[in-house]
Amino acid sequence: MTLNRIGILTGGGDAPGLNAVIRAAVKTATNVYSCDVIGIRRGFEGLIEVNGTLTLTPDRVRGILPQGGTILGAANRGNPFARKVMRDGKEVVEDVSDQVVQRIHELELDSLIVVGGDGTLRISLELYQKGCPVIGVPKTIDNDIGGTDVSFGFDTAVAMATEAIDRLHTTAEAHHRVMILELMGRNTGFIALEAGLAGGADVILIPEIPFTFESIFEKIRSRASAGYHFSIVVVAEGASPLGGDQVFSIKGDEVRSPRLGGIGQLVTENIAQSCGMEARVTVLGHLQRGGSPTAFDRWLATRSGAAAVRLAASGGFGRLVGLRGESIVDVSLEEALAIPRRVDVECDAVRTARDLGICMGD
Ligand code: F6P
Numbered sequence: 001m002t003l004n005r006i007g008i009l010t011g012g013g014d015a016p017g018l019n020a021v022i023r024a025a026v027k028t029a030t031n032v033y034s035c036d037v038i039g040i041r042r043g044f045e046g047l048i049e050v051n052g053t054l055t056l057t058p059d060r061v062r063g064i065l066p067q068g069g070t071i072l073g074a075a076n077r078g079n080p081f082a083r084k085v086m087r088d089g090k091e092v093v094e095d096v097s098d099q100v101v102q103r104i105h106e107l108e109l110d111s112l113i114v115v116g117g118d119g120t121l122r123i124s125l126e127l128y129q130k131g132c133p134v135i136g137v138p139k140t141i142d143n144d145i146g147g148t149d150v151s152f153g154f155d156t157a158v159a160m161a162t163e164a165i166d167r168l169h170t171t172a173e174a175h176h177r178v179m180i181l182e183l184m185g186r187n188t189g190f191i192a193l194e195a196g197l198a199g200g201a202d203v204i205l206i207p208e209i210p211f212t213f214e215s216i217f218e219k220i221r222s223r224a225s226a227g228y229h230f231s232i233v234v235v236a237e238g239a240s241p242l243g244g245d246q247v248f249s250i251k252g253d254e255v256r257s258p259r260l261g262g263i264g265q266l267v268t269e270n271i272a273q274s275c276g277m278e279a280r281v282t283v284l285g286h287l288q289r290g291g292s293p294t295a296f297d298r299w300l301a302t303r304s305g306a307a308a309v310r311l312a313a314s315g316g317f318g319r320l321v322g323l324r325g326e327s328i329v330d331v332s333l334e335e336a337l338a339i340p341r342r343v344d345v346e347c348d349a350v351r352t353a354r355d356l357g358i359c360m361g362d
Contacts, residue, residue, distance in 0.1 A: 011120030015153025016293035017301035024305030043078035111312035147336025148322030165199025182264030211361025
């Protein structure tokens with residue numbers, strides 16, 4: 001099909017590599033298809049609010065490849081199927097998806113490339129089911145989206161977390177302390193597992209393996225009796241004790257999902273009480289999402305942006321661009337979202353951690 005004009009938006013939280021996707025999409029659309037690109041600001045919000053779009057030319061995207069964040073802005077609250085608005089001084093939730101569909105027609109978009117995580121891609125699937133020519137590109141530091149081996153953003157988050165573990169090691173050893181590092185990842189432990197292995201953690205706690213406090217204490221005590229009076233505990237924000245609950249820092253509502261956070265503090269208090277050692281917690285938080293993407297994330301994001309435009313040109317709507325081995329592939333959004341990616345507890349990385357004597361909490 002002929003591509004005259006495509007739209008691109010970045011939804012949900014940001015991840016390093018979003019700008020690389022935008023740049024690659026604009027360059028491919030312009031160079032190969034002589035097609036105009038319209039950037040949609042602040043996720044789907046730009047299709048609802050006035051002044052929500054901007055024209056993206058190769059000149060406009062020059063120099064953004066190494067930049068973190070997104071030049072289009074991100075919006076966590078931008079779900080057109082459940083949008084919070086004020087009516088007569090009261091906050092109400094409205095479905096404005098028809099307005100979004102209408103706006104896509106008004107803008108004469110042959111395709112809309114949506115770069116987003118689980119939530120944004122689910123909205124995209126619903127819009128596709130309403131007849132919109134949507135193409136998805138997976139983005140998340142959590143690495144929890146199906147249909148791809150890995151999402152851009154993840155490698156940068158792991159690099160940042162690994163550096164944090166390295167830094168905690170030196171101060172832990174100097175002070176004979178147990179250092180606990182809480183990492184992001186929502187309901188998966190990919191960041192904690194990869195960074196924990198790369199940084200040489202002594203204990204790695206992930207949501208896929210419920211932990212017991214006793215197994216953590218045992219590891220710390222055995223290190224101390226072997227003469228190692230310090231330990232590094234990496235805990236994914238979604239990890240929870242066997243038979244216990246995940247810890248949340250922010251409660252959810254009709255529009256926003258709850259936010260995990262606080263398990264690091266709980267683990268720290270328990271270690272300090274039971275192991276008779278000083279323990280300190282570090283919550284790495286949004287440092288995992290900010291800053292310049294790694295070379296791998298730039299490489300993956302660039303390939304994804306170009307592939308999304310090619311997919312649009314071949315009419316592959318309702319599909320998601322993903323990485324399988326060395327190849328960029330596409331799968332239906334429905335299939336990609338059917339089963340979220342989780343750490344396989346029998347995988348080589350978990351086995352390796354155990355072989356190295358790392359405590360996985362069970
Ligand atoms: O999904 C990415 C992520 O960074 C998660 O790892 C984390 O739980 C969540 O987003 C934090 O969301 P927010 O930026 O809204 O606090």
